[in-house]
Amino acid sequence: MKIINHFVYITFTLLILGITEIFAQLAPVDSIIEGNINSNTFLSKNKRYLLRGFVNVNPPATLTIQAGTVIYGEKSSKGTLIINRGAKIIAEGTPNEPIVFTSQELPGNRGPGDWGGIIIAGNATINVPGGTATIEGGTGTIYGGGANPNDNDNSGILRYVRIEFPGIAYLPDNEINGLTLGGVGRGTTIEYVQVSYSGDDSFEYFGGTVNGKYLISFKGVDDDFDMDFGFRGNLQFGLGIRDPNIADISGSNGFETDNDGTGTYNTPRTLPIISNFTIIGPMPDTSFTAYNPNFKRGAHIRRSAQTSIYNSIVIGFPVGLLLDGSGVGNSALGDTLQIRNSIWAGLRTGNGIITNFSQLNALQWYDTPVYGNRRYVQPSEVGLIAPFNLTNPNPVPNSGSPAATGASFSNPRLGSFFIPTTYVGAFDPSGSRWDLPWANYDPQNTNYILSVRENQLSEIPTEFTLSQNYPNPFNPETKIVYSVTKPTRVKLYITNILGQVVEELVNDYKSTGIYEISYNAERLNTGFYVYTLEAGNTKISKKMTLLK
Numbered sequence: 001m002k003i004i005n006h007f008v009y010i011t012f013t014l015l016i017l018g019i020t021e022i023f024a025q026l027a028p029v030d031s032i033i034e035g036n037i038n039s040n041t042f043l044s045k046n047k048r049y050l051l052r053g054f055v056n057v058n059p060p061a062t063l064t065i066q067a068g069t070v071i072y073g074e075k076s077s078k079g080t081l082i083i084n085r086g087a088k089i090i091a092e093g094t095p096n097e098p099i100v101f102t103s104q105e106l107p108g109n110r111g112p113g114d115w116g117g118i119i120i121a122g123n124a125t126i127n128v129p130g131g132t133a134t135i136e137g138g139t140g141t142i143y144g145g146g147a148n149p150n151d152n153d154n155s156g157i158l159r160y161v162r163i164e165f166p167g168i169a170y171l172p173d174n175e176i177n178g179l180t181l182g183g184v185g186r187g188t189t190i191e192y193v194q195v196s197y198s199g200d201d202s203f204e205y206f207g208g209t210v211n212g213k214y215l216i217s218f219k220g221v222d223d224d225f226d227m228d229f230g231f232r233g234n235l236q237f238g239l240g241i242r243d244p245n246i247a248d249i250s251g252s253n254g255f256e257t258d259n260d261g262t263g264t265y266n267t268p269r270t271l272p273i274i275s276n277f278t279i280i281g282p283m284p285d286t287s288f289t290a291y292n293p294n295f296k297r298g299a300h301i302r303r304s305a306q307t308s309i310y311n312s313i314v315i316g317f318p319v320g321l322l323l324d325g326s327g328v329g330n331s332a333l334g335d336t337l338q339i340r341n342s343i344w345a346g347l348r349t350g351n352g353i354i355t356n357f358s359q360l361n362a363l364q365w366y367d368t369p370v371y372g373n374r375r376y377v378q379p380s381e382v383g384l385i386a387p388f389n390l391t392n393p394n395p396v397p398n399s400g401s402p403a404a405t406g407a408s409f410s411n412p413r414l415g416s417f418f419i420p421t422t423y424v425g426a427f428d429p430s431g432s433r434w435d436l437p438w439a440n441y442d443p444q445n446t447n448y449i450l451s452v453r454e455n456q457l458s459e460i461p462t463e464f465t466l467s468q469n470y471p472n473p474f475n476p477e478t479k480i481v482y483s484v485t486k487p488t489r490v491k492l493y494i495t496n497i498l499g500q501v502v503e504e505l506v507n508d509y510k511s512t513g514i515y516e517i518s519y520n521a522e523r524l525n526t527g528f529y530v531y532t533l534e535a536g537n538t539k540i541s542k543k544m545t546l547l548k
Contacts, residue, residue, distance in 0.1 A: 025106065025109075026104045026105065027072060027104050027448060028048065028449075029048045030048050030049065031047055031048075031049050032049075033049055033050065033052065034052035034053050034077075035053075035055065036055075036058055037055065037057045037061050037063055040061055040062050041057075041064070042508065043063070043066060043069050044069065045066045045067065045069040045452075046450070046505060046507075047069075047454075048448070048450060049070075049071045050073075050079065050104060051073045051074060051079035051080065051101075051115065051116075052077050052079055053074070053079060053080075054080050055079070055082065057081070057084060057088075057089065059087045060086060061087050062089070062090060063083070063087070063088070063091075064091075065090065065091040065092075066099075066504075066507065067093045067094045067098075067099060067160070068094075068097035068098075068099070069099050070099075070448045071100070072101075072102060072104035072115070073101065073102075073114065073117075074104060074115060075103070075105070075114050078115065078116045078168050079115045080115070080117060080118075080119065080139060080176055081101070081116075081117075081118045082139055082141055083119065083120040083121065083156065084141065084142075085123050085142065085143065085183075086123070087155070088154070089157070090156050091156070091158050091159070092159045093161055093192075093438065094160055095160060095192075095436075096437060098160040098161060098162050098192075098438040099160065099162070100448065101162065101163045102162070102165060102446075103165035105165075107445045107447060108444065108445065110164070110197070112165060112167055112198060112220075112221050113166070113200075113221075114165040114166070115166055115168070116137070116166060116176040117163065117166035117167055117168070117176045117177055117178050117179065118163060118166070118178075118179050119137065119141055119180040120155050120181050120182070121135065121142065121155075121184070122144075122145075122155045122182065122183045122188065122208055122210070123150045123183060123185065124151045124153050124183045124184060124185040124186070124207065124209050124210070125145060125149040125151055125208070125232075125268060126143065126144040126145075126182075126206065126208065126229045127266040127267055127268055127270075128144065128229055128260070128266070131145055132144040132145075132146045133182075133206070133229070135180060135182045136174045136175065136176075137176035137177070137180070138174060138176075139176070141182065143182030143184075143206060143207070143208075144207060144208075145183060150185055151185055151208075151209040152209075153187055153188070154187030155185065155187075157189040158179075158189065159189060159190075159191045159193075160191075160192045160438050161193050161194075162194045162196065162443070163178050163193070163194070163198075164197060165196070165199075166178045166195070167197075167198035167199030167220075167222075169199065169200065175199070175201075175222075177198060177200045177201040177202070178195035178198035178200070178202045179203050181203075181204070181205050182206040182207065182208065183206065184208040185209055186209040186210055186211055186233065190210060190212040190213075190215070191212065192214045192438060194216035194217075194218060194435075194438075194439050195216070196216075196219060196220075196440070197220065197443065198220040198221060199221050199222075200221060200222045201223045201224070201256075202220040202223070202225070203215060203217060203224070204223075204227070205225075205228070205231040205233065205272070206229045206231070207231055208231055208232075208233065209231075209233050210233045211233045211234045211235065211417055212234075212235045213235070214237045214434050214435070215238040215239070216239045216240075216435060216439055217238075217240040218239075218240075219241065219242065219243040219246055220246075220252075221246055221247065221252070222247075222248040223252060223253045223254070224240035224242075224253070224254050225238065225254070225255050226255075226256045226257070227256075227270055227272050227305070227307065228257065228258040228261075228270055228303075229258075229260055229270070230260075230267070230268040230269065231270050231272055232270070233273075234272070234273045234415075234417045234418065235272060235273070235274045235277070236274075236275045236276050236419065237277075237426050238274070238277040238278070238426060239280075239395060239426045239435065240254050240277070240278070240279040240280060241280050241387070241390070241395070242280060242282045242316075243282070243390060244282035244290060244292065245291070245292055246292065247282070247291075247293075249294055250294075251294055251296040251300075252292075252294055252295050253298070253299065253317075254279035254281065254298045254314060254317065255298070255300065255301070255309075256300045257270055257272070257299075257300070257301050257302070257305040258303035259304035260303065260304075263303035263304045264304065265327065269304065269305070269306050269336075270305040270307065271307065271336070272308070273308055273310070273413050274307070274309045274310065274312065275311045275312065275409075275414060275418055276310075276311050276312060276421060276424075277313070277314075277426055278313045278384070278395050278425040278426040279298055279313065279315070279317075280315055280379075280388065280393075281298055281316030281317035281318075282295050282317070283316040283318070283348065284316060284346075284387075285346070285378060286347075286348040286377060286378060295317065295318055297319040297320065298314035298319070298320045299320070299322070300322050301337065302322070302325055303324070304325065304327030305327075305328060305337075306331045306337045308337055308339070308340075308413065309339050309340075309342055310341055310342065310408075310411065310413075311340075311342060311406075311409075311421065311424050311425070312342045312343075312424065312425060313343045313344075313345075313382060313384075313403055313425040314342070314343070314344050314345075315343075315344070315379040315382055315384075316345075316387075316388070317346065317352075318348055319352055320346070320347045320352035320353055320375075321353045321354070321366070322355065322356075323337075323355040323357065323360065325357060328357070329355055330357075332355075332365055333359070333360055339366060339373060340371050340372055340373065340408065341372040341373065341406055341407055341424060342372075343375070343376070343402065343425070344373070344374075344375045344376075345375060345377070345378065345381055345382050346377070346378060351363050351375075352375070353366045353375065382397070382402065383401030383403065384396065384398070384401065384403070385398050391442060392441065393441060395426065395427055396428075396433065397425065397427065399429060401429060403424045403429070404422075404429045405422055405424075406424050407421050407424050451523075452503075452505050452517060452518065452519050452520070454505075454506070454516065454518075455515070455516045456515050457514040457515065458514075460513070461514050462485065463483065463485055464482075464483060464484065464485055464540070465481075465540070466482045466531075466533040466541075466542060467481040468542055469519075469542070472545060473544075473545035473546065473547045474521070474544070474545070474547070475548050476521045476524075477518065478518075478519055479516055479517065479519070480492070480505070480517045480519060481516045481517075482514070482533050484511070484513055484514075484515070484535055487509065487511045488509065488510065488536045489509050490510040490535045491506060492504075492506035492517065492533050493505060493531070493532055494529050494530070494532075495529065495531075496529060496530075497527065497528055502529070503524070505531075521546050524546055525546075526547055526548045528544075528546075529544050529545075530542070530543055531544055
């Protein structure tokens with residue numbers, strides 16, 4: 001892996017070429033990451049990173065990303081982060097400091113496919129003969145455990161992570177998705193992940209057993225959740241929201257699932273267990289016609305998949321549910337494919353619950369009384385507060401919503417992984433929203449310029465020092481200078497008067513030198529604070545005053 005000091009590099013280039021407009025077109029970055037990561041690597045929130053080309057994290061390396069870090073993907077080189085089999089990613093954000101992968105374009109200029117996305121490859125079982133395959137997208141990434149798969153394989157953690165404007169078409173029907181999980185095992189943690197404006201599928205699962213909770217697909221181009229090649233994970237609490245103007249020529253669905261590309265009965269069969277999802281299509285009303293004609297179905301279960309959905313809501317698609325083909329139809333009749341205690345609404349084409357398998361009456365099957373399913377003509381009958389508001393969506397059921405009751409977790413498939421609810425869909429009508437504050441429904445206009453900027457000064461220090469911030473008192477910006485006499489890990493952080501850490505400015509290895517931090521305290525309240533430097537055996541603290 002090469003990490004380049006981007007400010008020095010780009011400034012030198014611009015001076016030679018006399019080009020200054022680039023600063024108006026792309027967000028500035030501190031470091032470029034490219035090539036191979038072969039040893040443990042840490043990314044700090046105090047820098048902005050740029051993924052250039054296909055960046056491969058190779059075993060046994062672990063890539064650790066600090067909460068609050070922002071990473072751009074380079075458009076021209078199709079910047080993509082790939083976690084190969086045996087390697088790990090530890091990207092653990094927090095509700096207030098999510099980790100963000102996004103476009104380098106400035107606000108107003110971003111769009112689907114501005115960079116590649118994230119690919120994680122694991123050693124779990126897939127149903128491709130031989131047990132391994134090459135993932136789509138042109139990266140050459142191998143996934144699956146071969147002859148000795150490990151369904152408990154652990155590829156790391158994605159928690160409180162946003163992936164914005166990814167999804168590049170390498171070739172037709174061979175694209176990089178927002179988050180691609182190939183043969184990933186259930187030892188991996190995927191929670192609180194939002195994929196926004198993906199140029200292809202938001203989430204795609206190629207086999208494997210990885211589980212997931214609290215997943216958001218926002219304004220994607222193709223499918224929200226795509227599963228195939230024997231995927232058998234458990235998924236709970238998911239949200240899909242579509243822009244009526246954005247759909248893919250291949251046909252955009254909420255769920256699209258296959259056993260494989262030709263519908264064989266290769267084992268293990270694709271059988272995800274999905275509960276408490278709310279999938280919102282492009283149609284707020286069945287009379288609404290101003291949507292992209294490439295929108296298709298809320299759920300398209302095809303090619304011998306046995307996808308099973310429980311306690312979920314699907315509304316506002318031209319077709320609600322298509323059970324496609326004999327392999328799917330026979331699975332429904334044999335009760336291997338199940339839809340239970342769910343709500344479908346806004347069904348404009350016919351009754352919206354359809355099949356092309358003559359031996360199955362899809363509507364009668366769906367309406368089987370013991371299955372506990374319900375259907376409504378209009379999306380509004382489901383009683384969600386503001387599901388079609390694309391700038392400030394509120395998919396929570398109101399107090400009188402039929403979705404406030406009707407869930408069931410008596411099915412033995414809904415084991416210990418699942419949190420029992422009484423409500424149907426992704427959100428508790430009487431509880432807090434799990435998508436706030438970490439999710440972002442306006443990534444187009446979000447400013448990701450660092451509020452903490454660090455520069456290295458030219459002097460060579462003789463001792464560890466920490467200066468008094470200036471100005472002081474300040475509002476809201478101030479500067480802090482510290483010195484490092486030998487290469488060491490440095491921590492610089494701010495605490496309130498109770499001793500609680502409210503901001504971590506530096507947590508990284510530093511070479512000998514004098515460093516200046518420019519800090520913006522806009523998110524803090526007026527008051528007294530203490531900032532502390534820890535370097536080697538030295539610990540120095542000073543007081544600062546914020547007056548707003």
